[in-house]
Amino acid sequence: MTYKEANNISIKDYLNSLGIQPVTEKGSYGMYRSPLREDNTPSFKVDYNANLWCDYGTGEGGTLIDLVMKQNRCNAYGAICRLEQGETASFSFHGKDLPERDTKRQAASPIEIRRIQPLQNPALMRYLQERGISPGTAAPYVQEMYYRIGGKPYFALAFRNDSGGYELRNPRFKGSTSKDITHIRQQGEPRDACFVFEGFMDYLSFLTLRMKN
Template sequence: MDIRELNKISIKAYLANKGIHPVKDRGYYGMYHSPFREDKDASMKVDYNKNLWIDFGSNEGGTMIDLVMRINNCPFTQAINELKKYSLTSVNQHVNTTVRQQNSFSFHGINILNVGSLSNSALIDYLKERSINIDIAKQHCREIHYSANNKEYFAIGFENNSNGYELRNKYFKGCTSKDITIHRSEDKEACLVFEGFIDYLSFLTLKNIQTAKQNVIVLNSVGNLSKALKFTQSYPKIYIYLDNDEAGRKATDEIRAVCKFVQDQSASYAKYKDLNDYLVATKQVKQLPKSQLPRKPLRGFRM
């Protein structure tokens, strides 16, 4: 691997591999306790999209290689060797996992080739079809190029708590590892629960905000609910945005069984399969000529 490829290695994933996690995670950046000095204020920022870091306490920053040099207090050549070793072990072991695909066949063992900023026109067009704000999507998602069955593919990637990715494009829905995604905030009261990341992006688009002020849990599948319950119990107020189907209702009941205050927000999009279907429908209505608009407006979206 050359220097450019080594600097593309996710700083967030590298730190997580060392047991270092963000104190605050805003989705597109995280605030960490500095790993190379005493830091009670969590003053090191990692920009996930640019894959750069800056320690405000020591006024240092840079690339992935710069961080390895600083953490290990080592020269450039040693940092290169460290990252090459890391790339061949931890990363590859992590991404070469089974991926399930909602098609007539499935991929078994995919390999991530590159993780970068979301820019592919086909992926952008897919998000536009789903009425997702592109700037918001770029803050929370990555463009993943991967290989499977000796073929190369690309998809929108949404990182989960295992440092894997939920993968989505117009024809494919899968993941590199099955886990939930948690975005923590300073809010100690409320937590929002979404079934999938497209629903989360739909919420942000509807609200026209870059990130939620509340804590957020994206299940990435109702099958991951058990992993989320211990986190939901720690918040006094839970707001749920799950699909309007039997699985969504069952998951909502399970959350209600362990949490004191639960508000099911699916009533706001009761006539639709999920929050994204509601977003698409309302966006289409807004684009109609005035003469074709329905007499009664659609119900407003709250919280």
């Protein structure tokens, strides 16, 4: 099963396979009690059309793979393996049709962007240093974003992806305005090698280590 195939599996069907049902449904989306934490009120939204989720209680969200990673505390490869094998006896992912989704149809992001600016926030630079990443090395690649979720203000490191969205990260939040990969091409002659990183923090760690060496 590929990354794309895994994310084409319906999040609604996946949650149903775990015995998790929406508390309310309104056409194109359902509101659930969060499967990631104690949740007395339904604050976990699943957009059926875009096949994306958002936990308004934490501000996190993303694709099915993101959800499985959060639930099982594993990486993307581990999440795909779990989906491929099937998590419960009542639901099997094997042989399930995986229709191509309309990539032009995007869910309205719960993240309201207020402003994006060059990296200078002391708290974010301190966070990078705590992760062993040099802020000076990171600055050409990341910015800082100020945004709102449900009217509450937040800020985070922002790493632009190929769809024009941003991957966001701070000590308490990992999410995105819209998910995609990011290609970074090195200058000079074409290379035969391609380095693949699970997330932009891994990439920044690699750059920091390379500069030290």
